[in-house]
Amino acid sequence: MPRISEDTVLSVARLARLQLSSDELARFARELESIVAWADSLQALDTDGVPPLLLDTGGASLREDEPRGTLARDLALEPAPDSAEGLFRVPRVLP
Amino acid sequence: MTAGITQLSCAAIRERVARRELSAEEVTRAHLDRIAAREPDLDAFLATAPEQALEKARRLDRSLAGGAAVPALAGVPLAVKDILHVSGLPTTCASRLLAGYRPPFEATVVTKLEAAGAIVVGKTNMDEFAMGSSTEHSAIKPTRNPWDPERVPGGSSGGSAAAVAARLVPLALGTDTGGSIRQPAAFCGVSGLKPTWGRASRYGVVAFASSLDQVGPLARSAQDLAIAASVLCGHDPRDATSAARAVPDYGSALGRGGAGLRIGVPRAALAEGVAPEALARFEEALRALQTAGVSVVDTELPHLAHAIAAYYLVATAEASSNLARFDGVRYGVRAAGAHDLRRLYGETRDQGFGPEVKRRILLGTFALSSGYYDAYYLRAQRVRTLILRDFEQAFAACDAVATPTTPAPAFRFGEKTENPLQMYLEDVFTVPANLAGLPALSVPCGLANGLPVGLQLVGRPFEEETLLRLGHSLQTVTTHHDLVPPDSRSRGS
Numbered sequence: 206m207p208r209i210s211e212d213t214v215l216s217v218a219r220l221a222r223l224q225l226s227s228d229e230l231a232r233f234a235r236e237l238e239s240i241v242a243w244a245d246s247l248q249a250l251d252t253d254g255v256p257p258l259l260l261d262t263g264g265a266s267l268r269e270d271e272p273r274g275t276l277a278r279d280l281a282l283e284p285a286p287d288s289a290e291g292l293f294r295v296p297r298v299l300p
Numbered sequence: 301m302t303a304g305i306t307q308l309s310c311a312a313i314r315e316r317v318a319r320r321e322l323s324a325e326e327v328t329r330a331h332l333d334r335i336a337a338r339e340p341d342l343d344a345f346l347a348t349a350p351e352q353a354l355e356k357a358r359r360l361d362r363s364l365a366g367g368a369a370v371p372a373l374a375g376v377p378l379a380v381k382d383i384l385h386v387s388g389l390p391t392t393c394a395s396r397l398l399a400g401y402r403p404p405f406e407a408t409v410v411t412k413l414e415a416a417g418a419i420v421v422g423k424t425n426m427d428e429f430a431m432g433s434s435t436e437h438s439a440i441k442p443t444r445n446p447w448d449p450e451r452v453p454g455g456s457s458g459g460s461a462a463a464v465a466a467r468l469v470p471l472a473l474g475t476d477t478g479g480s481i482r483q484p485a486a487f488c489g490v491s492g493l494k495p496t497w498g499r500a501s502r503y504g505v506v507a508f509a510s511s512l513d514q515v516g517p518l519a520r521s522a523q524d525l526a527i528a529a530s531v532l533c534g535h536d537p538r539d540a541t542s543a544a545r546a547v548p549d550y551g552s553a554l555g556r557g558g559a560g561l562r563i564g565v566p567r568a569a570l571a572e573g574v575a576p577e578a579l580a581r582f583e584e585a586l587r588a589l590q591t592a593g594v595s596v597v598d599t600e601l602p603h604l605a606h607a608i609a610a611y612y613l614v615a616t617a618e619a620s621s622n623l624a625r626f627d628g629v630r631y632g633v634r635a636a637g638a639h640d641l642r643r644l645y646g647e648t649r650d651q652g653f654g655p656e657v658k659r660r661i662l663l664g665t666f667a668l669s670s671g672y673y674d675a676y677y678l679r680a681q682r683v684r685t686l687i688l689r690d691f692e693q694a695f696a697a698c699d700a701v702a703t704p705t706t707p708a709p710a711f712r713f714g715e716k717t718e719n720p721l722q723m724y725l726e727d728v729f730t731v732p733a734n735l736a737g738l739p740a741l742s743v744p745c746g747l748a749n750g751l752p753v754g755l756q757l758v759g760r761p762f763e764e765e766t767l768l769r770l771g772h773s774l775q776t777v778t779t780h781h782d783l784v785p786p787d788s789r790s791r792g793s
Contacts, residue, residue, distance in 0.1 A: 217665045217666050218665075220665050221649075222627065222642070223646060223649050225648050225652055233659060233662055233730070237662060237666065238722075240612070240663060240720065241356065243609065244612065244613055246605075247606055247609050247610060247613075247679050247680065247683060249685060250603075250606060250681065252682040252687070254684065255686060256685055257682050257684070257685065258511075258681055260498070260511060262541060262542065262543035262544075262545075270399065276394075281405070283402070284404065284422050284630070284631040286632070286633070295629055296602065296639055296640050
């Protein structure tokens with residue numbers, strides 16, 4: 206039973222903010238279907254009572270919540286495609 | 301003279317610089333000349349920085365002349381995978397989306413290596429955003445394998461591996477999410493170390509899959525890896541996932557050799573799918589280690605067959621989240637002419653990302669989406685626990701688990717690009733270490749049909765030292781790591 210139709214790819218692509226061409230939709234539907242069908246081998250494993258892996262290096266201890274310096278605004282804006290008045294600029298969002 | 305310099309190991313360069321037999325400037329110039337001569341055939345670099353490198357080398361020479369202590373990597377030319385930020389150089393991740401991007405900060409591991417005297421000579425090619433096993437997914441160009449220009453160097457750190465193999469640099473940095481240091485190291489005949497997850501800082505490294513990614517060195521010998529790892533590992537207050545544990549002096553531990561250590565071999569996993577010649581080199585390497593006093597026992601990894609499926613679900617899920625930041629707003633190349641925000645995002649990402657990156661973002665978004673999360677992403681995370689338990693059981697009777705690094709030597713360009721699944725299966729032996737967060741080493745174990753293959757050793761968490769001792773032990777009784785790819789087999793000659 207195919208799980209990945211072109212409609213599935215279209216809705217996943219919308220979630221991922223990817224604007225795909227119709228050629229891409231057809232190709233990715235085909236490829237993802239075969240990858241997901243193969244990944245379905247995991248469904249045969251008994252994972253009842255097995256916890257998801259959580260790696261812990263002990264390094265992520267909480268620090269005091271004190272304000273401190275970070276990247277300077279002009280440096281942060283330098284790689285931006287468009288900026289104005291110390292802010293990132295994007296097309297109008299509100300009508 | 302110049303040719304002699306580019307054959308030197310990191311350890312030998314430091315020693316000669318310390319004795320004033322060579323200046324850092326001479327060493328740097330010799331490698332820059334070699335890069336200029338060989339790069340047209342190899343395409344290992346995306347950017348070189350000759351002036352910046354020579355200036356840093358001269359500064360090091362002046363400080364040494366002034367009586368400063370000689371640091372661990374004094375005068376050692378370093379190539380950096382184009383996913384790590386280096387001050388003054390662009391970071392593109394071999395993607396059109398990041399063309400021309402200049403990061404306003406530097407990766408901690410780069411800063412540490414430079415403080416230890418390493419000289420960055422350039423940024424190396426890779427699969428786009430580290431997604432691939434061949435550099436064929438670089439949006440800029442493929443890198444060629446120095447052993448055979450018709451074959452891939454492996455990936456994603458293919459440029460780094462090719463540069464070390466072809467003597468363009470003695471040391472390079474890579475990143476490894478599912479084998480991206482070890483597989484190209486094996487394909488190019490060099491040594492590569494993926495440290496334990498959290499062992500080294502990832503600050504200033506563009507994230508692919510955060511629960512799997514780790515930075516590590518590529519060099520020609522385990523000894524050089526040990527020197528570099530002692531410098532680059534360690535806690536970084538800027539990376540909350542980096543481990544707050546002391547870093548051993550790996551270099552001095554090598555003298556203890558491998559005698560008395562035990563290697564476990566998962567025989568059942570090797571029964572099929574490994575090329576006969578590659579398997580023969582693997583068995584010979586085990587026998588060589590035995591002559592050095594290492595014992596070899598049988599072991600099992602019962603869930604190995606499920607590793608790749610679990611890996612591609614977890615890695616793509618995390619990638620789909622990490623790559624959300626590339627939206628054309630704060631950095632990168634913005635699609636022209638989009639008049640509303642949604643189209644700006646969609647068109648920037650459609651034009652900026654290559655097919656493999658899109659494929660993985662789609663798969664990862666699917667694995668995380670409502671209705672599929674439990675069946676795919678969460679189940680894959682549970683399978684990681686099963687794989688870690690496999691290793692824990694194996695480590696009850698051995699100090700490291702050995703397999704061939706890859707099922708076969710380097711493949712030809714185009715051989716696996718038509719079928720993405722075929723490319724993924726290449727990672728069968730390397731992904732388990734990432735899934736379980738364990739350290740892993742690949743060292744050359746000879747030629748199979750004229751092409752290099754690697755021996756992989758996976759160790760207990762934070763026991764890089766054991767792996768490096770075993771690798772050094774092998775390199776004490778064999779000369780595979782000293783094999784030099786021929787210069788003459790270049791394109792068109």
